[in-house]
Amino acid sequence: MPVSQEIEKREQRLQEALKAYRSGLPELEDELHKQRGGKHDRRVLTKARLATAEYLTARKEARDQEKENKAVTKSTSKGKKRDRSNSIGIDPEPRQSLPHFWKERIIILMYFIVNIDAR
Known part of the structure; x- marks a missing residue:
């Protein structure tokens, strides 16, 4: 060609x-x-604004609910601390003591820790 x-x-x-x-x-x-977001599509913009407003109101309600729940749990926990029947700090349920060899190991470890610090 x-x-x-x-x-x-x-x-x-x-x-x-x-x-x-x-x-x-x-x-x-x-x-x-x-x-x-020009003049041709105002419907979409209003829908988006409505959806955003709905989301924000729902989120605000959820945050308010969380704050209320936290306030309630704080007040109940403070009330429980005040109403403790065991105010002296003695456990009502006795704990089982460690076996004898554990006590020896703990004493040996404490000895080494003290000696390392002394050096």
Whole structure:
């Protein structure tokens, strides 16, 4: 093929592509307005605002509920601390003591700790 025919074909393809692009421009502009929140899509904006407002009110109610729950648990725990029948600090249930060899090991460990600090 001669060079002039190739150039003509390329020019034709480019013109067709340009026409197709220009025919799609109004749609692209509408989409751009929608994305920017322009006049073409106010319905979507109001829906988004309503959804955001609903979310924020629900979140605020949840936070208020959490604060109330924390306040209730604090007051009950303080009340429990005050109402303890065992105010002297003696355990009502006796704990089992460690076996004898554990006591020896603890004493040996304490001895080593003291000696390491002394050095």
